[in-house]
Amino acid sequence: xxxxxxxxxxxxxxxxxxxxxxxxxxxxxxxxxxxxxxxxxxxxxxxxxxxxxxxxxxxxxxxxxxxxxxxxxxxxxxxxxxxxxxxxxxxxxxxxxxxxxxxxxxxxxxxxxxxxxxxxxxxxxxxxxxxxxxxxxxxxxxxxxxxxxxxxxxxxxxxxxxxxxxxxxxxxxxxxxxx
Amino acid sequence: xxxxxxxxxxxxxxxxxxxxxxxxxxxxxxxxxxxxxxxxxxxxxxxxxxxxxxxxxxxxxxxxxxxxxxxxxxxxxxxxxxxxxxxxxxxxxxxxxxxxxxxxxxxxxxxxxxxxxxxxxxxxxxxxxxxxxxxxxxxxxxxxxxxxxxxxxxxxxxxxxxxxxxxxxxxxxxxxxxxxxxxxxxxxxxxxxxx
Numbered sequence: 001x002x003x004x005x006x007x008x009x010x011x012x013x014x015x016x017x018x019x020x021x022x023x024x025x026x027x028x029x030x031x032x033x034x035x036x037x038x039x040x041x042x043x044x045x046x047x048x049x050x051x052x053x054x055x056x057x058x059x060x061x062x063x064x065x066x067x068x069x070x071x072x073x074x075x076x077x078x079x080x081x082x083x084x085x086x087x088x089x090x091x092x093x094x095x096x097x098x099x100x101x102x103x104x105x106x107x108x109x110x111x112x113x114x115x116x117x118x119x120x121x122x123x124x125x126x127x128x129x130x131x132x133x134x135x136x137x138x139x140x141x142x143x144x145x146x147x148x149x150x151x152x153x154x155x156x157x158x159x160x161x162x163x164x165x166x167x168x169x170x171x172x173x174x175x176x177x178x179x
Numbered sequence: 180x181x182x183x184x185x186x187x188x189x190x191x192x193x194x195x196x197x198x199x200x201x202x203x204x205x206x207x208x209x210x211x212x213x214x215x216x217x218x219x220x221x222x223x224x225x226x227x228x229x230x231x232x233x234x235x236x237x238x239x240x241x242x243x244x245x246x247x248x249x250x251x252x253x254x255x256x257x258x259x260x261x262x263x264x265x266x267x268x269x270x271x272x273x274x275x276x277x278x279x280x281x282x283x284x285x286x287x288x289x290x291x292x293x294x295x296x297x298x299x300x301x302x303x304x305x306x307x308x309x310x311x312x313x314x315x316x317x318x319x320x321x322x323x324x325x326x327x328x329x330x331x332x333x334x335x336x337x338x339x340x341x342x343x344x345x346x347x348x349x350x351x352x353x354x355x356x357x358x359x360x361x362x363x364x365x366x367x368x369x370x371x372x373x374x
Contacts, residue, residue, distance in 0.1 A: 018247060020240065027236050035231040045232060053235040060243045118222050137220045162185040168219060169184070169212075 005033060005073040012072060016064050023060050030073065031056075034080045037139065041084045041131045043091070043123065051087060055080040078149075081135060085149055088127035121171040129164035136161055182209045187216050256324045257295065260354070263330035264288060280344045287351035294358040298365060312364055319361040326354045 007029050014022035031052060038051035058079050066075055122130055128150070135141040135149075136157070143157040150157070182190070186199040190213065195203075203209050330350050333343050 018243075020243070023243065024236060024240070027239065031235075032228055032230050036229045039229045040226070048229075049231055049233060049235060052231055053238055056235070056239045057242055060239060061246070118219070119226065122223075133223070138223050158188070159185070162183070162188045165188060165216060165219065166184040169215065172219070173215075 005030070005071070007072060009068075012063075012066070012068070016066065018064075023063075026059070026063075026072075027056055030076050033073065034076065037077060037080050037134070038084045040122065040134045040138070041081075041127070042087060043127065047087055047091075048084075051080060051083045054083045058083070077139065081131075081139075081141075081149055085131060088131055091127055118168075118172065121168050124171050125164050125167055129160050129167065132157055132160040133164040133168070181206065182212065187213050191216055252320060252324075256320060256327060259324065259327035259331060260291065260295070263327055266331065266333075280348055283348045284344070284351055287348065287355045290355040291351065291358055294355070294362050298358070298362060315364045316361060319357055319364065323354060323357045323361065326350055326357065330354070 007026065011022050011025055015026050034055050035048055035052045038048035038055075039045060042048050042051065055076065059076055062079075066072070122133075125133065131150075132146055135146050136143065141149075143154045143161075146152075146157040147154045180202075182199050182202055186195060186202075187209070189195040190199055190203060203213060330347070333347050333350065
């Protein structure tokens with residue numbers, strides 16, 4: 001994914017004053033990376049769209065507090081990641097409730113094919129494992145940063161990353177065992 | 180014993196144990212697993228960018244415009260109140276001699292000031308309110324603005340049947356009552372304040 005994430009300082013300065021044109025320009029510059037991040041972490045396109053909207057509602061409300069420390073994309077990405085993780089937590093609560101309901105009714109197990117590609121393999125991961133592998137290996141977050149975002153420990157993040165890779169490997173190369 | 184995935188990820192991130200690194204030097208199978216890990220991550224990074232199917236800017240913009248409008252109205256009200264307070268101080272100079280009216284005036288202004296501080300600390304835009312509460316708040320803000328308008332008109336030359344001091348006290352008391360009601364609607368979210 002190669003998208004330019006650099007915006008002129010003057011645009012940011014205008015956006016901080018509430019200038020609608022400047023804010024829209026920021027939206028146009030970052031809508032794809034924000035959506036992409038959310039879409040890779042979350043299960044459905046609808047959830048990712050909601051995170052895109054929530055992220056920019058937060059951006060337009062809080063940009064006056066952005067002091068220019070660090071890259072603007074880093075600031076926006078953190079808001080997006082935080083919103084997406086919040087949604088995963090809600091999803092997990094819902095999934096637990098559904099599981100409890102299904103325990104008495106019975107649900108068919110998810111089919112795991114043998115010829116699925118990486119995107120489908122990603123979708124097979126739990127929300128948390130998918131978020132950790134994407135944030136760490138693609139977005140470049142450290143385990144410390146992920147732990148802080150998730151409200152968990154560094155070892156939790158490391159363990160989720162290893163489990164995610166083990167699962168990806170098994171899904172992508174089901175014939176291989178060991179390691 | 181072969182490396183676990185935890186070992187491989189740790190080695191890739193430069194945190195692997197000496198034992199794991201030593202094992203990798205000797206074991207072709209584990210080296211192949213480490214290569215596969217690098218390849219998988221490279222493939223993840225190379226996945227195409229997914230673009231949002233719908234434009235959400237209109238929703239964000241509408242929310243932003245509504246917020247800016249609310250803020251402008253609120254600060255407009257506050258500015259008028261401040262101007263009226265300054266005018267009152269100039270006209271009556273409460274520090275030059277005390278009487279009952281001055282004391283009442285001072286008390287009502289103090290009450291308004293306390294409520295204004297409380298309301299400023301409260302972030303109305305970050306809360307979800309019912310339509311009834313939002314309408315009540317807007318109505319109260321309009322009434323406060325009307326009182327502020329009257330306050331800005333009161334001066335020693337105003338004349339009329341009542342002395343301006345008494346009128347000022349009445350208006351400031353009205354303002355304090357309205358601000359108390361606004362506080363109740365905004366912060367405690369009551370849906371009935373007698374309007």
